[in-house]
Amino acid sequence: xxxxxxxxxxxxxxxxxxxxxxxxxxxxxxxxxxxxxxxxxxxxxxxxxxxxxxxxxxxxxxxxxxxxxxxxxxxxxxxxxxxxxxxxxxxxxxxxxxxxxxxxxxxxxxxxxxxxxxxxxxxxxxxxxxxxxxxxxxxxxxxxxxxxxxxxxxxxxxxxxxxxxxxxxxxxxxxxxxxxxxxxxxxxxxxxxxxxxxxxxxxxxxxxxxxxxxxxxxxxxxxxxxxxxxxxxxxxxxxxxxxxxxxxxxxxxxxxxxxxxxxxxxxxxxxxxxxxxxxxxxxxxxxxxxxxxxxxxxxxxxxxxxxxxxxxxxxxxxxxxxxxxxxxxxxxxxxxxxxxxxxxxxxxxxxxxxxxxxxxxxxxxxxxxxxxxxxxxxxxxxxxxxxxxxxxxxxxxxxxxxxxxxxxxxxxxxxxxxxxxxxxxxxxxxxxxxxxxxxxxxxxxxxxxxxxxxxxxxxxxxxxxxxxxxxxxxxxx
Amino acid sequence: xxxxxxxxxxxxxxxxxxxxxxxxxxxxxxxxxxxxxxxxxxxxxxxxxxxxxxxxxxxxxxxxxxxxxxxxxxxxxxxxxxxxxxxxxxxxxxxxxxxxxxxxxxxxxxxxxxxxxxxxxxxxxxxxxxxxxxxxxxxxxxxxxxxxxxxxxxxxxxxxxxxxxxxxxxxxxxxxxxxxxxxxxxxxxxxxxxxxxxxxxxxxxxxxxxxxxxxxxxxxxxxxxxxxxxxxxxxxxxxxxxxxxxxxxxxxxxxxxxxxxxxxxxxxxxxxxxxxxxxxxxxxxxxxxxxxxxxxxxxxxxxxxxxxxxxxxxxxxxxxxxxxxxxxxxxxxxxxxxxxxxxxxxxxxxxxxxxxxxxxxxxxxxxxxxxxxxxxxxxxxxxxxxxxxxxxxxxxxxxxxxxxxxxxxxxxxxxxxxxxxxxxxxxxxxxxxxxxxxxxxxxxxxxxxxxxxxxxxxxxxxxxxxxxxx
Numbered sequence: 029x030x031x032x033x034x035x036x037x038x039x040x041x042x043x044x045x046x047x048x049x050x051x052x053x054x055x056x057x058x059x060x061x062x063x064x065x066x067x068x069x070x071x072x073x074x075x076x077x078x079x080x081x082x083x084x085x086x087x088x089x090x091x092x093x094x095x096x097x098x099x100x101x102x103x104x105x106x107x108x109x110x111x112x113x114x115x116x117x118x119x120x121x122x123x124x125x126x127x128x129x130x131x132x133x134x135x136x137x138x139x140x141x142x143x144x145x146x147x148x149x150x151x152x153x154x155x156x157x158x159x160x161x162x163x164x165x166x167x168x169x170x171x172x173x174x175x176x177x178x179x180x181x182x183x184x185x186x187x188x189x190x191x192x193x194x195x196x197x198x199x200x201x202x203x204x205x206x207x208x209x210x211x212x213x214x215x216x217x218x219x220x221x222x223x224x225x226x227x228x229x230x231x232x233x234x235x236x237x238x239x240x241x242x243x244x245x246x247x248x249x250x251x252x253x254x255x256x257x258x259x260x261x262x263x264x265x266x267x268x269x270x271x272x273x274x275x276x277x278x279x280x281x282x283x284x285x286x287x288x289x290x291x292x293x294x295x296x297x298x299x300x301x302x303x304x305x306x307x308x309x310x311x312x313x314x315x316x317x318x319x320x321x322x323x324x325x326x327x328x329x330x331x332x333x334x335x336x337x338x339x340x341x342x343x344x345x346x347x348x349x350x351x352x353x354x355x356x357x358x359x360x361x362x363x364x365x366x367x368x369x370x371x372x373x374x375x376x377x378x379x380x381x382x383x384x385x386x387x388x389x390x391x392x393x394x395x396x397x398x399x400x401x402x403x404x405x406x407x408x409x410x411x412x413x414x415x416x417x418x419x420x421x422x423x424x425x426x427x428x429x430x431x432x433x434x435x436x437x438x439x440x441x442x443x444x445x446x447x448x449x450x451x452x453x454x455x456x457x458x459x460x461x462x463x464x465x466x467x468x469x470x471x472x473x474x475x476x477x478x479x480x481x482x483x484x485x486x487x488x489x490x491x492x493x494x495x496x497x498x499x500x501x502x503x504x505x
Numbered sequence: 506x507x508x509x510x511x512x513x514x515x516x517x518x519x520x521x522x523x524x525x526x527x528x529x530x531x532x533x534x535x536x537x538x539x540x541x542x543x544x545x546x547x548x549x550x551x552x553x554x555x556x557x558x559x560x561x562x563x564x565x566x567x568x569x570x571x572x573x574x575x576x577x578x579x580x581x582x583x584x585x586x587x588x589x590x591x592x593x594x595x596x597x598x599x600x601x602x603x604x605x606x607x608x609x610x611x612x613x614x615x616x617x618x619x620x621x622x623x624x625x626x627x628x629x630x631x632x633x634x635x636x637x638x639x640x641x642x643x644x645x646x647x648x649x650x651x652x653x654x655x656x657x658x659x660x661x662x663x664x665x666x667x668x669x670x671x672x673x674x675x676x677x678x679x680x681x682x683x684x685x686x687x688x689x690x691x692x693x694x695x696x697x698x699x700x701x702x703x704x705x706x707x708x709x710x711x712x713x714x715x716x717x718x719x720x721x722x723x724x725x726x727x728x729x730x731x732x733x734x735x736x737x738x739x740x741x742x743x744x745x746x747x748x749x750x751x752x753x754x755x756x757x758x759x760x761x762x763x764x765x766x767x768x769x770x771x772x773x774x775x776x777x778x779x780x781x782x783x784x785x786x787x788x789x790x791x792x793x794x795x796x797x798x799x800x801x802x803x804x805x806x807x808x809x810x811x812x813x814x815x816x817x818x819x820x821x822x823x824x825x826x827x828x829x830x831x832x833x834x835x836x837x838x839x840x841x842x843x844x845x846x847x848x849x850x851x852x853x854x855x856x857x858x859x860x861x862x863x864x865x866x867x868x869x870x871x872x873x874x875x876x877x878x879x880x881x882x883x884x885x886x887x888x889x890x891x892x893x894x895x896x897x898x899x900x901x902x903x904x905x906x907x908x909x910x911x912x913x914x915x916x917x918x919x920x921x922x923x924x925x926x927x928x929x930x931x932x933x934x935x936x937x938x939x940x941x942x943x944x945x946x947x948x949x950x951x952x953x954x955x956x957x958x959x960x961x962x963x964x965x966x967x968x969x970x971x972x973x974x975x
Contacts, residue, residue, distance in 0.1 A: 070601065070602060073827060074822045074827070075600070075601070075602075075828070076582065076588070076590070076595065076598065076600070076703045076704075076822070077582045077600070077604060077699075077700065077701040077702055077703050077704070078700070078701075079699060079700050079735060079736050079737065079738075080737065081734065081735060081736075081737055082737065109818050111818060111821060111865075113821070113824060113842055115824075115826045115838070118822060118826075118827060119821060119822045120818070120820075120821020120822050120824065121818055121821055168838075170826065170827075297866055297867045299817075299818070299862065299865035299866060299867070299870075300865075300870075301814060301818070301865055301870070301874055304706075304707035304708035304738075304815055305704075305707050305737060305738065306737050306738075307737060307738060
């Protein structure tokens with residue numbers, strides 16, 4: 029294993045599309061798909077005379093992200109132009125933040141296989157996305173639907189040491205971004221993209237090796253593969269006495285290799301300079317603080333609270349916080365019901381099952397927390413039996429009718445009165461005199477058969493606890 | 506040759522109609538003795554004139570510009586009317602939208618006769634750098650009308666239109682106004698929207714009026730100025746009724762004569778014209794003092810770093826892919842770019858793109874662009890300092906009289922030096938106005954330049970108004 033002597037060093041650059049309805053500097057829409065060039069305007073086409081006007085919603089989302097990732101949100105940041113010629117870039121430059129980004133520092137904390145890890149962030153800046161080219165045999169076609177879509181570029185320090193950690197970091201980062209509503213976390217559609225800077229050094233070394241930037245990593249699996257393949261390539265070069273060249277490399281998942289896209293010498297000179305069309309972005313301390321106060325509780329904190337304060341098992345806490353809408357609904361139901369574990373059981377069991385089966389989004393469930401709490405109370409009060417409650421819940425989920433109404437309509441009310449219970453018991457005992465004798469002879473286990481028979485006579489609606497009590501009494505007599 | 510006020514009076518008194526005025530303007534625009542026009546919008550102008558007459562007949566005339574024929578420099582977009590920026594690159598470009606200033610002029614009832622010639626993308630001071638034709642000075646057709654707004658200057662000076670819009674990046678309104686005996690105002694940076702104006706150097710470009718009189722210029726400014734949500738650098742400074750501010754005189758105003766603006770090689774008649782203007786203002790009750798703007802000598806170098814840097818970036822979009830000139834026989838992407846841009850741009854534009862690209866390159870940025878921005882701050886501070894003790898700075902607009910069209914063509918540096926008195930104002934973002942201050946022995950117009958505090962066009966206009974009347 030050539031890798032044993034070497035330490036891999038990884039830094040990640042994530043491009044996350046902000047969930048705004050319009051572009052960063054124009055009113056054109058941002059939805060994915062659509063006919064080529066349908067989501068464009070004179071601004072994103074780069075017509076003569078057009079000027080950028082900043083989308084304040086995108087700024088809000090960037091500030092929120094800064095708070096969620098514990099960054100310092102800058103009161104003054106600046107827009108720069110990054111120049112290169114390519115048909116996906118209509119103006120000949122991309123508007124981005126260069127010298128003065130909106131967020132500085134920060135970190136992402138995640139739970140790796142060997143415990144909690146913290147990766148430092150260098151910066152987060154805002155920029156506009158480019159369009160894309162569609163290459164056909166006779167020509168290349170330009171689709172500018174994506175051009176101008178707001179992006180956050182989240183740059184980590186080279187703190188990661190394994191491909192697995194890199195993936196865990198990305199998952200944690202994605203979970204946070206999705207949780208706070210700034211990104212949809214979709215790798216395939218490219219709304220959450222990652223480039224990896226990978227280098228290797230001998231264990232114990234204090235200086236990093238020469239790094240290569242890996243592109244085209246559009247799934248977590250590819251990211252892990254690409255990093256490992258690239259690290260092995262670099263180690264082999266060094267062990268063969270060679271030197272790693274700084275370059276940008278493309279990951280080819282089909283061939284399972286990375287290959288050179290462009291060397292450092294070919295690197296563009298982007299000729300950055302402050303965009304004279306846009307004044308510096310000034311944020312008042314009040315605006316920054318307001319956003320901090322509005323930041324929702326983040327998934328890690330919430331998981332911890334579920335365990336520490338609500339007394340839920342870590343497993344429950346993990347499942348419940350895997351989705352913001354699920355967790356928020358859970359919170360509201362717990363608040364109504366006044367207890368957590370029964371709510372958790374229903375959420376992890378029946379609710380998850382029904383959501384999956386009906387392909388429903390948690391946000392679209394029809395029942396209210398008040399109704400859900402009413403169902404739990406009905407169970408507790410013996411109004412409905414366990415099996416009956418499942419039926420009620422299924423109907424509640426499907427229709428959003430009040431549980432009491434469902435119980436009434438479906439005749440699911442539990443029989444709690446001694447009268448009908450005793451009648452059924454008397455019949456059951458009369459029908460099985462041998463079993464009565466057997467019980468009285470000491471075979472008390474046979475009571476189960478009586479409970480079943482009684483329950484059958486009551487159509488499954490008898491209160492099992494009371495049936496047990498009454499049966500025991502009668503059988504002993 | 507009629508002023509906007511005179512045309513407006515004729516319309517108001519029903520001595521003439523907007524259709525009659527437009528018909529006459531279109532006829533002389535088509536004749537175009539001085540090669541002022543690149544496009545004439547006969548259909549649009551006639552429709553606007555008719556609409557104006559109908560409004561007036563209903564008693565619903567819009568204001569002082571309603572029915573008045575105007576022209577726009579051809580780097581100001583006009584929906585449906587070809588807008589070229591004086592470049593082969595955009596020879597066939599028909600904009601799908603109006604510039605904000607175009608829309609505002611239309612909303613004020615002005616009748617847009619056509620689009621006027623300019624140095625390609627505004628780069629030049631003679632209109633000779635137009636890809637299509639040089640414009641001639643109506644005072645002497647063998648001479649330049651100045652530039653880059655030379656077409657607008659000639660169209661107004663020749664009496665074809667009542668007024669026109671130009672754009673000024675380093676003097677492109679003021680110098681041609683000076684060369685053609687007009688009033689030309691470059692407003693404070695941010696007062697007028699740049700939306701829909703083809704960018705040359707974004708931190709310097711401003712649209713402004715060119716007209717026969719100070720009052721006409723004020724009326725045009727009133728129509729086009731004010732905040733625009735489509736331009737993030739446009740200011741929300743309050744709109745002003747400029748005409749009301751004109752007549753309060755100059756008594757008590759302090760006028761500064763910057764010694765650095767009396768440059769070597771300055772024409773003697775221009776020099777004495779400036780001093781005479783100062784005397785006249787003094788006679789009207791202003792006080793005149795000598796001042797110093799010590800960083801003036803760096804303005805030229807500063808401008809010719811910043812403007813080309815921004816131009817090299819702004820002109821990157823002309824790549825032959827989506828619109829504009831596209832090389833016919835390119836076989837690969839790089840070739841498409843190289844050929845389209847080589848064929849589409851003229852020599853002066855290429856020169857400035859190369860200058861700017863070089864100055865922004867990695868390793869040179871600090872030495873050129875960043876240094877230039879620092880000097881720009883010093884130049885701005887010079888003015889801030891000066892405006893603590895004076896209200897107006899007075900100088901010549903151009904150190905020389907309009908030169909012959911066949912002169913100076915092959916020496917770009919000598920051409921750049923002609924802008925030396927107008928550049929500092931642009932770098933500092935101040936309002937600057939050029940107005941006639943006499944005629945040379947050879948019969949050529951001489952202009953003086955007034956500079957004011959940021960957003961203090963009021964003082965600028967009333968000083969100019971007083972000087973104009975005496």
